[in-house]
Amino acid sequence: MHRSVKIVIAGGFGTGKTTLVGSVSEIEPLTTEETLTSASVGIDDLAGVESKRNTTVALDFGRITITDDVVLYLFGTPGQDRFWFIWDELSRGAVGAIVLVDTRRLATSFAAVDYFERRGIPFVAAVNRFFGECPYTEPEVREALELGPDVPLVWCDARDRESSKQALVRLVQHALSRIPAVA
Amino acid sequence: MTDGWDDAESLVPLYVQVKGRALPRAQSTLDISTQVLAMPMDPSRLEPEARRLYELCYRWQSVAEISAHLRRTLTSTKVLVDVLLEEGYLTVGAERPMEQRETLQLVLDGLLNL
Numbered sequence: 001m002h003r004s005v006k007i008v009i010a011g012g013f014g015t016g017k018t019t020l021v022g023s024v025s026e027i028e029p030l031t032t033e034e035t036l037t038s039a040s041v042g043i044d045d046l047a048g049v050e051s052k053r054n055t056t057v058a059l060d061f062g063r064i065t066i067t068d069d070v071v072l073y074l075f076g077t078p079g080q081d082r083f084w085f086i087w088d089e090l091s092r093g094a095v096g097a098i099v100l101v102d103t104r105r106l107a108t109s110f111a112a113v114d115y116f117e118r119r120g121i122p123f124v125a126a127v128n129r130f131f132g133e134c135p136y137t138e139p140e141v142r143e144a145l146e147l148g149p150d151v152p153l154v155w156c157d158a159r160d161r162e163s164s165k166q167a168l169v170r171l172v173q174h175a176l177s178r179i180p181a182v183a
Numbered sequence: 184m185t186d187g188w189d190d191a192e193s194l195v196p197l198y199v200q201v202k203g204r205a206l207p208r209a210q211s212t213l214d215i216s217t218q219v220l221a222m223p224m225d226p227s228r229l230e231p232e233a234r235r236l237y238e239l240c241y242r243w244q245s246v247a248e249i250s251a252h253l254r255r256t257l258t259s260t261k262v263l264v265d266v267l268l269e270e271g272y273l274t275v276g277a278e279r280p281m282e283q284r285e286t287l288q289l290v291l292d293g294l295l296n297l
C-alpha cells in the first residue's frame with residue numbers, strides 16, 4: 001500500500017523552516033497555497049465585501065522517499081502564526097513536529113511550542129545555530145520556552161543536511177518512544 | 184501573495200470549474216499528503232486542467248505536489264482530485280498519513296540511511 005508520512009516544520013517567522021526543508025528534501029522545496037475565506041478565519045461579519053476578501057497563505061514543503069511505497073513529506077508552517085486551521089491540516093496524522101528556535105528571538109517560537117504541547121503532538125525543539133553561538137545554556141532555553149521535561153531539545157544548523165537529518169531522527173525516535181510497545 | 188496563482192478562479196467561481204462542486208465529497212478524507220496515481224484510462228475527454236492533473240499522476244503524487252504544480256489552492260485541488268477519483272481516473276494510496284510504530288520504524292531507518 002502506498003503510504004505517506006508527514007512531519008511539520010514549525011517555528012516563528014524567520015527561524016529557518018524553509019531552509020531546513022530545503023537542506024534535506026530530495027526535491028527543490030515546492031510551494032502550495034490555500035485561500036482563506038472570512039469563514040475559515042472565524043469572521044462572521046457578513047456586512048460589506050471588505051470582510052469577505054480572501055487571504056492567501058503559502059506553505060513550503062519537501063519530500064524524502066523512504067521506500068518504494070513510503071514517502072515522507074516535510075511541511076513548513078506558514079510564516080503567520082494566526083492561521084491555525086492550516087496548522088490543524090498539517091498536523092492531522094503527522095508523526096510530529098520540529099519547532100525551530102532562534103535564540104535571539106525565543107518568543108517567536110512560543111506559539112508553536114504551545115500549539116503542539118496543548119494537542120499532545122510529539123515535537124522536538126531545535127535551536128538553529130545559523131544565527132551564531134547560542135548565548136544560553138540548555139536549561140535556560142528550556143525554561144524560556146517552558147518546555148516539558150520529556151521534550152527533546154537539539155542544536156542544529158538548518159542549512160546543513162546532516163544536522164537537519166539528525167533533528168528529524170530525534171523527532172521520530174521521540175514519537176516512537178511515546179507509542180506503547182505491542183505486547 | 185504570489186503572482187499568477189489561481190487566476191482562473193478570480194474570474195470563474197470554483198463551483199463552475201469543478202462540476203458544480205466547491206468541496207470534496209463529504210466522505211472524502213483526502214489529506215494534503217495523500218498520494219494518488221493515474222489509472223489506465225483515456226484522458227482525452229477530460230477538461231484541460233483535469234487532464235494536466237491526470238498526466239501529472241503517472242507517478243504517485245500527493246495533493247500538495249499537485250497543488251504546487253497546477254498552481255491551484257489546496258482546497259480546489261482536493262475537489263478536482265476527488266472528482267477524478269470518483270470517476271476512476273485516479274486511484275488513491277492510504278488516505279490518511281501513517282503514524283503507527285511499524286511505519287515510524289521504517290521512516291527512522293530510512294532517515295538513518297540517507
